Amino acid sequence: MQSVAVIGLGNISHRHRENLKALKPDARVIAMPASNRQLTTLPAHADACVTQLNELIELRPEYVIVASPANLHASHGKSLLEAGIPCLIEKPLGASLDQAQELLRCAQKPSAPACAVGYCLRFMPTARIMKDLVQQQAVGEIYNIHIEVGQYLPQWRSGLDYRDSVSARKELGGGALLELSHELDYARWIFGPLALSHAHLRSSSELGLEVEDLVDVSLRTEHDAHVQIHLDFLQRQPQRFCRVIGNKGRLDWNLLRNELVLTDSQGQSQQFGDSHWQANTMYLDMLDNFHNQIAQRPYQGASVAQALEVVNLIDVIKQSA
Template sequence: MGKEIKILLVGLGSIGRRHVQHLRSIEGVTPAALRTGRGSMADKSDITEFFELEDALNFHPDGVIISNPTSLHVETALPFLKEGIKVLIEKPIDYSISNATKLLPYRENIRVAYCLRFHPQSIFLKDLFYQDKPFKVGFKRSFYLPNWHPYADYRSEYTAQRKLGGGVIRTLSHEIDISLDWFGEPESVNGVVDKVSFLDMDVDDYAFFTLKSKHEARINFELDFFSPNNINTGEAFTDKGKYEWSNGEVNFIKYDDGKRQMIFSCPPEAGLQMYQNQMEDFCQFIKDGTSHNATLEDGLNVLKIIEQVEK
């Protein structure tokens, strides 16, 4: 067994606890947590817990995962980065570009946790669109926010509060990152964010926006927090036909006959493996600096698009 790797998680909500599960399956990794104990999941965990920053720093972590509310990401990460500790920050990296730029001096020690980069479906589509370039792409992501975390009142969660960096366009920014990973930075951005539903929140619950890539592809996004069904779908049109994807399955439809053909399918455990691969990637980043997670610059580019839509 190699050297022990100590990883500190700041925040033990649903995603923090998921990360703990996957870290535990990696040989030689010891997780611990720095927390306030005031969140929706305030019950004690079964890992070492700290409630003061000084105690967490004295744990001498090799890596830190920032998984508290978005508006706290930058200020939480800085004390560890100043100590030369590598940090993985949950998406989005912050609520604003102006605040997130405080991290630039430490860019080499930062990665951003856009987990879809590790999903087999995303990897397949990235390779596919490198060969068969789309001219129009669409992403639709939607779910009913009160059902997202059944253990909590959605109104108390960061997603429903502007002061905590919530809102649909920031919470569901995975697809923005995926589009940047597949097609690069856009030449133009247009769209709207709005609060349109009956949900009790002071931030956007609907976003519709469109990008134009440097290769002239039109990329559309529609996101909301009020669909009764969980929707996570995409489509792309190329010279050869139309591709559709959802739930780990990719289908291809030819223009001439309209027949649907499945060309890719993920195993049922693909989602769990995605998170596992992301945690293993962070451990590798701690060891030698290599990583497939998003960089700080990638995270800033996502925020740049969000702020352009919000203008």
């Protein structure tokens, strides 16, 4: 029987196991704790469990989803790739630039199997439309781009003290920059390379974290458009949007609702989106598309090289701040 595997036991790991069951109902789903601890019961949507990476490699799964904490992505991914096992690595590529570079070197070897990074927002239907409209210069010359995401960290995961979460722990790759790096990825994917102008990172007294829970960065595109990106762990009412202002109109993209509005210079609006769309669809599409990469067909997700550029930008931001 064919098998697939997921490393990690967090919320995203649960989602991936459930989705693998939906996409590959005849495959055996193997779970592996990132901490290598022994489990007394099987995790939900798992048919088997191993505790060590060498055990998993010996089982030769078709591919592995690496959903361990960011500081373990490089070691898990490198071992799998060297064993010839394709892997989809959850974002970010690594907790540091050195880790990310090590993983890229391994993924670029001629003998390396398929490897991609789980920047799932690229698979939102309105994300594709947004990218197309920008490339078609639907709003003309772009002057300003404002990107924001915020959500209250204590409400992210029920039943878990937020201070014990990966998001809150520096040694595991926590902090708003790494945890919310989806925004940095799609900004580069849609608008091209970004150069940093200014960065301000803060740790509020409210959450008492050792990592940043407030991020404000100012960047510029190759065409000198100003990009303002705000990330935080503090907003009680979740926000996730992107606003683009150009000389021929504006784009307002609400990612929480999968809604995109194009308004021209005359005030006429055109709306894109699907009110029936479910967020899990983008995760299913991402996995389905990864199957294309394994089969050497066109792949639309984030490559390891692109994900390295996100980590590189984060490193530049941290050094500047």
